Amino acid sequence: MTERYQQERRERRRLHNTLVELRGNIRVHCRLRPVLPFDDEFRGPGSQNSPVSGAVAHAVDDETILVECSPPGHPLINKTYTFERVYGPAESQRAVFEDVCPLLTSFLDGYNVCIMAYGQTGSGKSFTMLGPRPEQDLALPSGPHGHLGIIPRAAGEVFRLIAENPSWRLEVDVSVVEVYNNDIFDLLAKDGCAVVSRAKRQVLTTTEGKKEVSGLTRESVHSAVELMTLVAAALRLRAKQATAVHADSSRSHLVITVTLTAAASSRSTADRQSDQSPPAELRGPTPQRPAPGRRPGATRTVSSVSPRTRGLGQGSQGPGGQVLSKLQLVDLAGSECAGVSGVTGSALRETSLINRSLAALADVLGALSEGRGHIPYRNSTLTHFLQDALGGDAKLQVIVCVSPCQKHVAETLQSLGFGARARQVERGCPAPRKPRSEWTLRHWDVKALISKNTMKSWILAEILCVAKRAGPQSTPRTASTSGDKVVQAQGTSVAAVPQAGCSAPHRAPTSLECLLGVHNWRGDSYSAWEATGLLQFPASPRMPPRTHRPALGRGEDLPRRHCLLPWTPPQDSRWSLVPQTRSL
Numbered sequence: 001m002t003e004r005y006q007q008e009r010r011e012r013r014r015l016h017n018t019l020v021e022l023r024g025n026i027r028v029h030c031r032l033r034p035v036l037p038f039d040d041e042f043r044g045p046g047s048q049n050s051p052v053s054g055a056v057a058h059a060v061d062d063e064t065i066l067v068e069c070s071p072p073g074h075p076l077i078n079k080t081y082t083f084e085r086v087y088g089p090a091e092s093q094r095a096v097f098e099d100v101c102p103l104l105t106s107f108l109d110g111y112n113v114c115i116m117a118y119g120q121t122g123s124g125k126s127f128t129m130l131g132p133r134p135e136q137d138l139a140l141p142s143g144p145h146g147h148l149g150i151i152p153r154a155a156g157e158v159f160r161l162i163a164e165n166p167s168w169r170l171e172v173d174v175s176v177v178e179v180y181n182n183d184i185f186d187l188l189a190k191d192g193c194a195v196v197s198r199a200k201r202q203v204l205t206t207t208e209g210k211k212e213v214s215g216l217t218r219e220s221v222h223s224a225v226e227l228m229t230l231v232a233a234a235l236r237l238r239a240k241q242a243t244a245v246h247a248d249s250s251r252s253h254l255v256i257t258v259t260l261t262a263a264a265s266s267r268s269t270a271d272r273q274s275d276q277s278p279p280a281e282l283r284g285p286t287p288q289r290p291a292p293g294r295r296p297g298a299t300r301t302v303s304s305v306s307p308r309t310r311g312l313g314q315g316s317q318g319p320g321g322q323v324l325s326k327l328q329l330v331d332l333a334g335s336e337c338a339g340v341s342g343v344t345g346s347a348l349r350e351t352s353l354i355n356r357s358l359a360a361l362a363d364v365l366g367a368l369s370e371g372r373g374h375i376p377y378r379n380s381t382l383t384h385f386l387q388d389a390l391g392g393d394a395k396l397q398v399i400v401c402v403s404p405c406q407k408h409v410a411e412t413l414q415s416l417g418f419g420a421r422a423r424q425v426e427r428g429c430p431a432p433r434k435p436r437s438e439w440t441l442r443h444w445d446v447k448a449l450i451s452k453n454t455m456k457s458w459i460l461a462e463i464l465c466v467a468k469r470a471g472p473q474s475t476p477r478t479a480s481t482s483g484d485k486v487v488q489a490q491g492t493s494v495a496a497v498p499q500a501g502c503s504a505p506h507r508a509p510t511s512l513e514c515l516l517g518v519h520n521w522r523g524d525s526y527s528a529w530e531a532t533g534l535l536q537f538p539a540s541p542r543m544p545p546r547t548h549r550p551a552l553g554r555g556e557d558l559p560r561r562h563c564l565l566p567w568t569p570p571q572d573s574r575w576s577l578v579p580q581t582r583s584l
């Protein structure tokens with residue numbers, strides 16, 4: 001019984017996440033840290049009767065958090081908040097990572113992804129993102145994984161996914177910056193003696209309107225250990241300060257950006273042109289092997305010259321340097337009440353600038369959730385820098401970290417309010433960076449297609465159903481056939497995606513060509529679908545009568561009822577997916 005209940009909960013959550021994604025919402029998870037020894041001194045009188053000593057915030061279930069206390073001289077607080085996922089104090093780092101792990105598959109699929117931890121000082125942001133004291137442990141990804149945070153696990157997962165597909169030819173670069181006192185510092189920059197030093201940088205806008213940091217150092221990495229070694233070195237430069245709340249408080253926002261680029265290929269142009277099949281992610285050398293002309297650990301710098309006339313992928317990176325996707329991992333500085341943290345002097349100024357930048361972040365989310373015309377990204381360097389992730393096409397995951405203690409209840413309520421507001425934001429469906437002709441049909445791509453193509457959504461929904469039945473973890477393999485990229489999910493082909501430049505006049509269009517409007521719906525479209533062998537009506541008569549078929553031009557839209565109502569489908573005539581017999 002309990003197992004069935006858990007199963008249904010999981011299914012409900014999965015469906016909810018799908019909905020969140022379809023609506024373009026920001027996913028928000030909440031993590032409640034345990035009461036820790038350093039909290040003892042903050043235990044308040046209103047929390048004495050709490051089931052967990054000193055705790056006033058409780059994870060009621062895996063979607064709900066309750067804050068309940070009666071601070072002296074204040075009205076009773078009894079508030080619940082719901083998030084896509086709530087982690088209780090006993091939940092492991094692994095559990096947190098497992099929920100964000102699918103985003104890394106999206107990153108490899110060509111989506112921009114941003115994972116961000118938000119919360120008050122000492123609430124567990126760095127613990128969640130990095131793990132305990134990562135700057136002291138250089139061998140993170142290969143060491144015991146018990147307490148590793150999201151960043152080292154993500155590094156391991158990215159390289160694991162790449163290694164799973166030896167035909168992919170990618171380069172992975174990493175940059176690390178901190179936003180400190182409203183300025184950006186490059187934590188991988190080296191001085192004249194090749195010693196890593198902090199160098200001040202600026203946010204610029206590229207020709208495509210994207211935000212980039214000028215002159216930013218990007219180090220090429222070929223393994224998770226290499227990546228984490230750089231991160232650990234950068235962390236030693238990050239601004240820290242002991243406060244009354246947290247002895248090791250970060251005073252800056254840390255942003256680690258992992259960039260996936262198509263590496264320059266050693267093959268001739270003719271060779272490349274004769275290769276019909278590879279999607280964008282298959283170009284260039286494998287990440288384990290350095291690209292021709294690039295040594296391991298090579299540094300590249302984003303040019304600061306004429307940022308408006310030079311995109312990130314051009315000029316500084318050579319012909320193979322097309323940026324495919326970016327993964328931003330953000331450990332924000334903690335909000336804090338100066339009275340509680342007891343800071344003075346320069347630390348007080350830091351606190352004020354941290355709070356101001358976090359307030360600017362909340363303002364941006366507020367403006368986005370209300371659909372305002374003007375979004376105040378430029379009110380702070382942090383929001384200006386993260387503009388693409390917040391309002392752009394990135395899949396954004398926010399993890400709100402909270403303390404269970406009564407002393408921090410005001411900050412906890414503020415953080416939970418921030419998370420609730422972030423959940424209200426509705427953006428466009430995240431778009432992959434790759435050209436449409438190179439899309440690989442995957443779980444998320446189909447959903448993007450559904451939202452763009454209402455006419456065919458019912459058919460796409462069928463495809464999605466089959467893809468889902470194969471399981472969210474299934475990674476479809478791609479292969480080349482005569483001009484089509486066939487996508488497999490656990491041995492069942494779900495659709496064929498047209499490749500660029502293969503629209504031979506007499507060739508039967510593939511199902512997805514029809515779905516995408518590449519081929520119009522006149523004439524033989526239905527039988528053409530059958531001819532592909534990918535989608536078919538199992539029962540006879542197979543097609544709607546000609547008079548009832550939609551006569552539409554390319555790209556025209558048709559409400560679903562026109563397809564379905566005039567024609568009564570024969571019994572059991574749902575579109576079925578035919579197992580692919582071609583060898584892949």
Ligand SMILES: Nc1ncnc2c1ncn2[C@@H]1O[C@H](COP(=O)(O)OP(=O)(O)OP(=O)(O)O)[C@@H](O)[C@H]1O
Pocket residue numbers: 032033034036089119120121122123124125126127128132246248249250251332333334335401
């Ligand atoms: N879930 C947890 N389990 C065990 N210990 C935790 C957990 N979360 C946080 N801690 C511990 O609490 C302390 C504060 O956590 P952390 O450094 O991550 O806070 P923070 O939110 O990053 O603070 P700041 O913003 O001031 O840097 C650390 O000693 C950390 O190891």
